[in-house]
Amino acid sequence: MKFKAYQLAKRPAGKFTSDCFKAVELEKPELKDGDFLVKQSHMSLDPAMRTWVQDNEDSYIEPVRPGDIMRSYGVGEVVESKNPDYPVGSRVVGITGWAEYTLGGEDMQVVDKSVDVTALLSVLYVPGFTAYVGLMKIGRPERGQTLVVSGAAGSVGSLVGQIGKAEGLRVIGVAGSDEKCRWLEDELGFDKALNYKDANLAAQLEAATPDGIDLYFENTGGPIQHLAFDRMNRLGTIVVCGNIAEYSKDIPSPGPSWVDINLKALRVEGFVITDHYDKVEESMGAMMGYLEKGQLKFRSHVLKGLDSAVEGVQLLFSGQNQGKLFVEF
Template identity: 50%
Template structure:
């Protein structure tokens, strides 16, 4: 029997194009000593994948080697096992790649309860959730003592931004979300309860932001760069804190846009910190448990954008960069 896996065969020039990938059929392997064979059921498509396909060696994680399976996190079930920690039938999650089957020695997978829906796992408990949690509580250092202060979040309708806003609201903060469509803004306001939502594509975005933040902005969770960054930066209050999680508006440009002047960093005494989750993977268990608790209490809502079949991943990934995904982007196998 065979299975399909997506190999990275060349680097993109700017945008991710279908031809940088090759869908290859291979014989299903059998696990060796201490290994398990996992049949994947769901794969995660994330903005970080744009960096993973580049040739940049000077980053937080090495690029995917040409000819290797494309890196991705996913969810699956152990179907053959020589590892007592992961018997047949165990549901697992890990960075296993864009593939229908994967071999693991157990070091890169975690067991996941079967009663939690797959979409909830990949939307909340997996990378989006742990990223949101770390950025809010370890980088921005939010607590209930910050109730009443203002947080702005870009890509607010995305898998990370929507969780950031909800967790901040649960602490009593005023949350201003920035998204790229009327539908996304309405979802954030009507369903998630954000205090204000703005479309960065509006010509008067800066004026709308000033109106929505009459007392300025205390915390900024940055996911995009681009048009929203400067106006938000200029609204920061003294001693404000900024967590730089992503710059999705810049990833597929030949030359990134210039950022705002550093003058306000001095004048406003701002703290700005970039972060990536591979530095903190040792805390996945801790963060996932906390997120699972929030989810179980009904404190977090999510929505998933599901596409079907492994072949859909090679083009579907661009939904992230076009802004056409409606929630966490997942491939169902």
């Protein structure tokens, strides 16, 4: 049996383009003891993919090299198994790849089929795991604080803001369109949402944070980073989850000065979710709890078919996706 997959054809120069990927046909692998074969049903598209293809051997994860199957997270069903922990018919979630079938790995978790797959990809797995760990474990918020979230209409940012509201914070979101800002305020309950493309963004941020910023959750980089940094209160915290505006640049833009980190005694901490797998169970339980209490809403942007990933992944870097972006096979 043959199946379709996509390799990384070349490393991007700047943003992803369609010629970065090459369609190939692969033979179904012969299983050895301990192996199991997964037929992928849903594949997540994430900003981290741009960092995975960088020629950086010091990254937190081995880079995807030209000729490799492009990496992704996904959900699928075990269709063949020589591993008793992953019986045929099980639904699994974990690292897959841009492929119709994939050999399962140790990172994969068996998940109950009763869990809605959209909620699984949009809330309970990587986006929710990232949002919960980043805010609650790295940010360590206190009720009454002011939280500013960049990339607030994205899959992680929207959850960060809603968790913040559930935990009693004043939440300001920053997004890239007036429509997204209305969604954050009207549907998700953010106290205020700002369009980073507005010319008077600095004045708007100042008006929205009259008491300064206690906690800044960084997803994007770009102009808001410096403006938020300048509004940070003494003993404030900056959680660096991502910098999507910088991923396609050969040389990242200069960051804020370390002088105020020193004088304001700020705590600035970056994190990647692969360092926190010990918190998966706690995170899933907490996110399920928020969902059951009606404290979380989400929306998903669903593409159809593996081929759609080639153009679809580019939506992440133009801001055109509406919610969690994934491919349905």
